[in-house]
Amino acid sequence: MQASFVQIIICLLIGIALIVVLTSRYRVHAFFALLLAAFVVGLGVGLPVDGIITAVKDGFGNVMKSLAIIIVLGTTLGVLLEHTGSTQVMAAFIMRKVGEKRSALAMTLTGFIVGLPIFCDSGYIVLSGLNRSLARRTHTHMAVMAVSLATGLYSVHCLIPPHPGASAAAGIIGVDFGRLIMMGIIVAIPASAAGYLWANYMGKKMDDVVDDDIDVPTENKHLPSSLKAFLPVVVPILLISLKSFLVLDTAINNKWLTSILSLGDPVLALAVGILLALNCKRGWDRSSLGKLLTDGAEKAGGILVIIGAGGAFGAVLAATKIGDHLNGAFALGSLGILFPFLVAFILKTAQGSSTVAIITASSIILPLLPALGLDTPNGHLLTVLAMGGGSMMISHANDAYFWVIAKFSGLELKSMLRVYSVATVLMGITSLVMVYILSTVLA
Template sequence: MLPTSPGLVAGFSAATTTAGATRSTTFLLLTAVVAIAVLLVLIIKVKLHAFYALVIVSLLTAVVAGIPAADLVSTLTSGFGNTLSTVALLVGFGAVLGRIVEVSGGARVLADTLVARFGESRAPLALSVASLFYGFPIFLDAAFVVMLPVVYTVARRLGGSLMLYALPAAGAFLVMHALVPPHPGPVAAASLLGADVGLVLVVGMLVALPTWYVMGYRLALALAKRADFLPVPDLLGRPSESSDQPRPRFGVILLVLLLPLVLIFGGTGSSTAVTNYGVDEDNPLVVVLQIIGATPVALLITSVLAMLLLVVRPNRGKVGGRLEEVVDSALAPVCSIILITGAGGMFGRVLTETGIGGALAGELDAAGLPLIVAGFLIAVALRIAQGSATVAGTTAAGLLAPAVAADPSLSALQLACLTVAMTAGAISFSHVNDSGFWLVGRFLGLDTATTLKTWSVVSTGIGLMAFGLVWVLWTVIS
């Protein structure tokens, strides 16, 4: 007999946030559907710039949903600012690092090595495998931006559509970001449910690897082959073919790309030692590891080292204004992407403040579903409503926690399965209120409709397959 979710979110049948309890569930859901429809019309049909469309629709949605005038601007700006506080530094430092790797010829060196090892016909698989490993400790947005020069270079060298190489790589990053600690969604959900993070890692990897191959790689490749030819954009520039600067060694490029992983892993490991093993949080080594292991700091350190190794040293210190030129050429093209991503976060925050996510969760709770199904569907509902995968997974875990605490019969393995099921739901159905949707789409030069037909389908396939696999495991052990 599978445990069910008895009343874990009673009281969420209508909005209880700033929008007030005066808005019914039906009204809130209708508002969300109309808002998303208007946004798509403005972007796809009217051809209004996505930044303006997102801001306008966010403002109108907030007004219609009943957010008080006194809170209106702060709601919009906090959603915008909170997203940028996470994304802007990661994208900025990642773009600079990627630009340095590109213009130094390092991306060509790495691309040549990958193609030589896997063969030209398996270049998409090579990039997807590399992304799978690279995405283990690093957030999707940062890792994706850093790997882009390599993806661009392979596409230019082999002459195929960028989609053939970029979409399988993005699918690999999404799988790791969604399902596997130390990413924040699985870690936070595990903490709220009392699940063992190590066991979540084991279950997550068991689910992630087949999900990556079938949905992150095979499905992504099939969708890429169906899509129209996509040229490589010049967002990160091109290496100078006339430059007499020698190409960097493969080992140097590998050092530059792996250093963020080592630093971030060190920070995560030190935090785990403090939380689970009683290590003193004021220990100098722990403090240093946590500082340099923060993702923005790790990328800052790595980008500065890349400047020294790939720009200053090859030119024997005679760089003139070269460093400033490289940084400017990296940051200028991504400013629009950063603004659009922030506006996507604004739209998600407005939908969150209206109470739509809570209303959906309440409706699902009333259905009396099995615990693992309820957890998955609540996470899906929250994901669709407000966009952020981390918020969806964490909130779903918080809503489910009372039901979990009330059932002492749940084993450690079941708790790990439940955690992975919710993170699978939280990564599904990426669409226009997800900042990652805009990040990936704009860096690949996709229009909104194409992003929905490719990236959104891949994210949904990953979420559904991951849930299916973990549900089978749950059934076997129950």
């Protein structure tokens, strides 16, 4: 293959445009859009068909090997926490500690913690009943409460595994999950704070009236204790983090310590979380448990095919040697973490899905890491965090989560754009600033 630099860039832009148009305008599933884009780019630069198929299979398989079990277990954990009412218990506990006078802050904290194992849209639906009840009881405007909860959930969804975008980026770029969780939390805290502060500033100016007829989920009457509710979330994070940061002296033959640290593997840590989540409910019957496990696996399946297709697209891009061409044409090293942030930001704004944005961005950025000066373990970590920040902005009318918030809060489109959409911009910029600060510390 002897494709020119211009030819490769044109084909890449066509591939990206194809993904955006198919997913946002024609509502084609992202799996097919990414797969079609991989073939369009490959054929456009002159790769042989059998070479494209090989790259697609290898890219898909490599991502599945590292992420499939993690995504299935993480999704199942979220389903179980929703079903057992653990999310409501965590929210009530945080509310008691923070106080109803700071109800919006309590919902941001709740969203942040509950959002660690649960997708942002599911978390918002589950907590929307409590959120609306608090808004009425504390006379806090619904725009403030809705965006406070939404941004708390959103910050961890875009930055921290086992959420699919961050997990896929970690698998494609090559980042340790434990380090990504810890550094992602450091970035997500100020990002969620930025969303909360903007909600308080702008939300009070909104004129929306909350519609009391909107359906909200019914609360589970048989709820677990606060300790049982928090353990499935806290224990896996601690185990994964300890595995990443504790260096075991191989000269010490300590089977107990070795066994404990082995639980820090993300697969085992999430399995422990599932076992703890099962303890949040008494009297499980086989049919209901079987249905929940099936729901978790099926929900993960739709995510996994997108992640796999992103890996396939990235493998085709790597085969075009796009990194070598761009490195020779531009001084990408001067852009550093800004470039992956901008790629994810453009993709997110254009097609709506943060997950698709960060997966596609990862595929594009992977062959460019040496040219960007980010081809080191710390560079890989900063790249994933920068793409996570970029995938936050801008959430607007083409984002499914945007409409979940609007539907379950009763906010009008104008209010959503002025409060929530702008909040996502501030969150993304705050994330970029935090990643830059981390880059100076980790340099």
